Amino acid sequence: MFLALKELKYSKLKFALIIAVIVLISYLVYFLTSLAYGLASSYTNAIEKWNSDEIIMTVDANDTIMMSFMDQADYNSVTTTGTKAKLGLFPGVINDPTATNILDTRIDVFFFGIDNGSFLKPISNLTLTGNQVIADEDLQKEGYQVGDIFGVSGSTQTYEIIGFSKKTTYQTAPVIYMSLDTWQQYRYNTPTPPDLYSGIIIRGESSLGSSDSGLLIYKTEDYISTLPGYTAQVLTFTTMIVFLIIIVAFVLGIFIYVLTIQKTSMFGVMKAQGISNSYIGGSVILQTFFLVLIGLVIGGIFTLLTGIFLADIVPFAVNIVFYVVITFAFFLFAFFGALFSVNAVLKIDPLKAIGG
Amino acid sequence: MKPLIEMIGVTKDFIQGDNIIRALKETNFTAYEGELIAIVGPSGSGKSTFLTILGGLQKPTTGRVLLNGKPFSDLDVQEKSKIRLDSIGFILQASNLIPFLTIKEQMILYNKITKTKINQSWMNELFLKLDVEKLKNKYPNSLSGGERQRAAIAKALYHQPSVIFADEPTASLDTKKAYEVVKLLAKETKEQKKATIMVTHDERMLEFCDKVYEITDGVLTERQRT
Numbered sequence: 001m002f003l004a005l006k007e008l009k010y011s012k013l014k015f016a017l018i019i020a021v022i023v024l025i026s027y028l029v030y031f032l033t034s035l036a037y038g039l040a041s042s043y044t045n046a047i048e049k050w051n052s053d054e055i056i057m058t059v060d061a062n063d064t065i066m067m068s069f070m071d072q073a074d075y076n077s078v079t080t081t082g083t084k085a086k087l088g089l090f091p092g093v094i095n096d097p098t099a100t101n102i103l104d105t106r107i108d109v110f111f112f113g114i115d116n117g118s119f120l121k122p123i124s125n126l127t128l129t130g131n132q133v134i135a136d137e138d139l140q141k142e143g144y145q146v147g148d149i150f151g152v153s154g155s156t157q158t159y160e161i162i163g164f165s166k167k168t169t170y171q172t173a174p175v176i177y178m179s180l181d182t183w184q185q186y187r188y189n190t191p192t193p194p195d196l197y198s199g200i201i202i203r204g205e206s207s208l209g210s211s212d213s214g215l216l217i218y219k220t221e222d223y224i225s226t227l228p229g230y231t232a233q234v235l236t237f238t239t240m241i242v243f244l245i246i247i248v249a250f251v252l253g254i255f256i257y258v259l260t261i262q263k264t265s266m267f268g269v270m271k272a273q274g275i276s277n278s279y280i281g282g283s284v285i286l287q288t289f290f291l292v293l294i295g296l297v298i299g300g301i302f303t304l305l306t307g308i309f310l311a312d313i314v315p316f317a318v319n320i321v322f323y324v325v326i327t328f329a330f331f332l333f334a335f336f337g338a339l340f341s342v343n344a345v346l347k348i349d350p351l352k353a354i355g356g
Numbered sequence: 357m358k359p360l361i362e363m364i365g366v367t368k369d370f371i372q373g374d375n376i377i378r379a380l381k382e383t384n385f386t387a388y389e390g391e392l393i394a395i396v397g398p399s400g401s402g403k404s405t406f407l408t409i410l411g412g413l414q415k416p417t418t419g420r421v422l423l424n425g426k427p428f429s430d431l432d433v434q435e436k437s438k439i440r441l442d443s444i445g446f447i448l449q450a451s452n453l454i455p456f457l458t459i460k461e462q463m464i465l466y467n468k469i470t471k472t473k474i475n476q477s478w479m480n481e482l483f484l485k486l487d488v489e490k491l492k493n494k495y496p497n498s499l500s501g502g503e504r505q506r507a508a509i510a511k512a513l514y515h516q517p518s519v520i521f522a523d524e525p526t527a528s529l530d531t532k533k534a535y536e537v538v539k540l541l542a543k544e545t546k547e548q549k550k551a552t553i554m555v556t557h558d559e560r561m562l563e564f565c566d567k568v569y570e571i572t573d574g575v576l577t578e579r580q581r582t
Binding site: 001006007010011266269273276279350351 | 408411413414434436437438439440441442444446448452454455456457461464465468469495
């Protein structure tokens, strides 16, 4: 402890440079993690909100819920240990009909058609009647307020916002909740649409009737992994983060190793004087831990500051569990890096310290 | 007088290819308290073999080393290392001061490693004796050669070892400074009842020593003085 700290104090510049490298990489890793988690969340927020276990769609849809068409008979034939709810899901583009340039106000959204009594409704005390909708808070950030009207591309219908729901995005786009009837009119663009919807969301476990050979049950997490680009994106980020942590271990390991080699003769003299390998090696490891600790704290602070300033621009989300795991991984890998140096210390021969 | 370190029937062989080379012929050696002993000899004479065996850094092929009357050379590496830390002080050419510790911290390091209390009064006494009071908060790099060796002596004495090894303590010093350092070493050896074993090339320093040994081709002989 004593030796490790005194050296940090004495060789400030040298160690500041090493810390700077750790700060930059840890900042990048923490920030990437927050971004990756934020992005992944914006894909799945609306799904997580359901708190569901299973999703049922048609086999024909080939994992694409928008291409799944189901009727009342399908709904009746599904039995469940918990509750079930119909969901209509279709993308759309909304605009502000009062704007001078309507094209500038286009926003990509997803329309969710739900039954008023179902657990899919994000705000349970609001009733969806006619063209009344509950919209994601993203629209609030775009300037919409409760009572505002918006139009949709490809239709003359307009809709009125009666409330804003929190954390309800689907594939990064805000979700707009409406009654299933209204959704069907939008989906088929006719006042007398067929009574069809996209899928059934299940809380609990479900089983299909014998006539339901055309349906397929997905676990909710399996369904999420079929979302276009979701798996690829999570994999890309994860790979980047894992590699960055390994790179830190190498960079740090090499730095510490070079510093240790520079001090070979000093360590030799110390060993000749009877200072044990464990004290010298322990001090090398401790020093590594201090460097990592200081680097991670500064990197973490930078990440949080960036998060505060950029939260509205990029999908930045804090996940304490991920941070803890990454921090632990940093320490673990840095420890492995430092072991090379400890090994070098063990090999130093105190005999060389005494010439004659 | 009490013998502090003894070598009894020690030899050291090195294997070089198919040949066995006897680097140190059978050697008996005793250093008593209060003695400053000089070891002289050309390089390659077995001087460093002698010193490293005495210091427990190498095992003798035959014979044994006793430190404070107790077996030393027979112990395992870790135990020897522990005893070195407590019972032997080292003054090496220049490098035994740790560059990133102040002179005061060099001494405190011993307390940190052994988890003992800092002996403040003894430390202050040493600072005064060796005239390093003003240097105690400086780093070795900012000291002159003489100052550094005085600090090294203070450090070697701080943990009150029974034996001090000084390896060319005057190597980088001019004559005046070298005399000062050796005189100090002689004085402290007497006062503190240590045995100091000093390896040196410097014949001028021998007048301060109680005994002078020469090593030639692995044979240690005491030089008779007039």
